[in-house]
Amino acid sequence: MHPSKKIIGSYSDELSGKSILLGITGSVSLYKSIDLARTLMRRGATVKVMMSQMASKLISPDMFQWATGEEVTVELTGKLEHVTLAEDNDGMLIAPATANIIVKLAQGIADISLVATALNFMGLNKPLVLVPAMHLPMYISPPVRDAKLRLESMSIKIVEPEVVGDLAHYPDVDLIASYFTAQLLRGDDLKGVKMVVTAGPTREYMDPVRFISNPSSGTMGVAIANEAQFRGADVYLVHGVLNTKVKSFVRKSVQVESTEEMKSSVSELVEKGYKVVVLAAAPADYRFKQKKDKKIDSHTEVPKVELEKTPKISSSIRGKAFIVGFSAETVENDEELIERAKAKKERHGFDLIVANNVGRKDIGFSSEYNEVFLIGSDYVKKIEKSSKNIVARILLDTVKEELKSRNLL
Incomplete structure (x- = not known):
C-alpha cells in the first residue's frame, strides 16, 4: 500500500x-x-x-x-x-x-x-x-x-x-x-424544505459582564445546518455565541444572546414559512429576575439574586411546524436517558427528539463526537458514537422520512 x-x-x-x-x-x-x-x-x-x-x-x-x-x-x-x-x-x-x-x-x-x-x-x-x-x-x-x-x-x-x-x-x-x-x-433530497436550526448557548445577564450560560459549543447545530443546506434545504441558522471547530457555511443566519431573543427569532421565521425547526441549541433555562444596568462592584457588594424560568422556544411554535427537540441529560444508563427524553417529547410537543448523555466526557457538549437516540412516535433508533457531521446526516435522514410520511416533502 x-x-x-x-x-x-x-x-x-x-x-x-x-x-x-x-x-x-x-x-x-x-x-x-x-x-x-x-x-x-x-x-x-x-x-x-x-x-x-x-x-x-x-x-x-x-x-x-x-x-x-x-x-x-x-x-x-x-x-x-x-x-x-x-x-x-x-x-x-x-x-x-x-x-x-x-x-x-x-x-x-x-x-x-x-x-x-x-x-x-x-x-x-x-x-x-x-x-x-x-x-x-x-x-x-x-x-x-x-x-x-x-x-x-x-x-x-x-x-x-x-x-x-x-x-x-x-x-x-x-x-x-x-x-x-x-x-x-444524498444529493438534493431536502430540496424544498424550509428549515430553522438553532445552535449554541444563550446568555442571561446579571449585569453587563456576568451571565448564566452553559458549555455548549454549537457544533451539533452547525453540523445539522450545514448538512441540510448542502442537501438543498433553505436553511436559517439562529445561534448564540459559537465556539466550534466546525465552520458554519449557512448563507442565512442571525446571532442572538438571550433565550427570549432566540425564541422570538424562531417564532418570526416560522410565521414566514419555515415549517421544520431543529432545536439543537442549549438555551439557558433560568434568568435573573433583576438585571443591573451597571457592573456590580465585587469589592463592596455580594449580590442577592433570584432566578426565574426562561420561556420555552417550542411553546410559541407548537402545532405550527415539525419540531425536532434535544434532550441533554446526565443519567446512569441508556434506559433512563430514553425515558427522560420520551417524557420531554410529550411535555413540549416535539415530533422527534434527540437524546444524549452529557454526563459522558467523550461526547456531547464541546466535543466533536456524539452518541444519541432518535425517538419518534413509535421507534427508538440509536446512532453509535460518531462525528457530529455523521450524526447530523442520519438525523436529517430520519427527518426526511418523517416529512415524507406526513406528505410534507
Whole structure:
C-alpha cells in the first residue's frame, strides 16, 4: 500500500467504499487541491486525479500521486481513460475550475481530457461538482455567467468562490469536502424544505459582564445546518455565541444572546414559512429576575439574586411546524436517558427528539463526537458514537422520512 493511503478514514468512514475523481485545471490556486484530496481521503474515500496539460505545467503530477497514492492522468491514451474513469468512480469534483473548462463543458466541447471525462460522468448521471477560481471580472463575464446557468440547468453543481477584492478565490477546503460528501451520498433530497436550526448557548445577564450560560459549543447545530443546506434545504441558522471547530457555511443566519431573543427569532421565521425547526441549541433555562444596568462592584457588594424560568422556544411554535427537540441529560444508563427524553417529547410537543448523555466526557457538549437516540412516535433508533457531521446526516435522514410520511416533502 502506498504510504499516503494510510490516512484514508482517519477522520471518519462516511466515504468508505467511494472513489472520487478530482479534476485539476490551470488556475494558480490548484495547490489547494492537494489539501482537498487528502481531506476527502481522511473521510474514507479513494481519490484519483486527472490534470489538464496547463495544470501539469504549474504543479508536477508527481505531487498529486504523492498526495493520493494513485497514478495521475493527464493525457488520454488508447486505454480510453475518459470512459473508464467515469465508469470506475462514483463522482467527479473539478477544483479549481477555470473559465475555459466551465464554458467548454457547458457547450460540450470535448477537446481536452477533463471535459471529455466530465461529459461521461454527466451521461452516466453521476455527481459532478465544479469549484470556480479566477479573477472576478472573468468570473462575472457574460460567457462564464451564461455557462454557469446552462450547467446548473443540467443539474451540475457549482460551489461559489469566495470573493475578495477583484478575485474569485478558491473556497474553504472543508466547505468543498462537506458539500461534495453530502451531494455524493444524498444529493438534493431536502430540496424544498424550509428549515430553522438553532445552535449554541444563550446568555442571561446579571449585569453587563456576568451571565448564566452553559458549555455548549454549537457544533451539533452547525453540523445539522450545514448538512441540510448542502442537501438543498433553505436553511436559517439562529445561534448564540459559537465556539466550534466546525465552520458554519449557512448563507442565512442571525446571532442572538438571550433565550427570549432566540425564541422570538424562531417564532418570526416560522410565521414566514419555515415549517421544520431543529432545536439543537442549549438555551439557558433560568434568568435573573433583576438585571443591573451597571457592573456590580465585587469589592463592596455580594449580590442577592433570584432566578426565574426562561420561556420555552417550542411553546410559541407548537402545532405550527415539525419540531425536532434535544434532550441533554446526565443519567446512569441508556434506559433512563430514553425515558427522560420520551417524557420531554410529550411535555413540549416535539415530533422527534434527540437524546444524549452529557454526563459522558467523550461526547456531547464541546466535543466533536456524539452518541444519541432518535425517538419518534413509535421507534427508538440509536446512532453509535460518531462525528457530529455523521450524526447530523442520519438525523436529517430520519427527518426526511418523517416529512415524507406526513406528505410534507
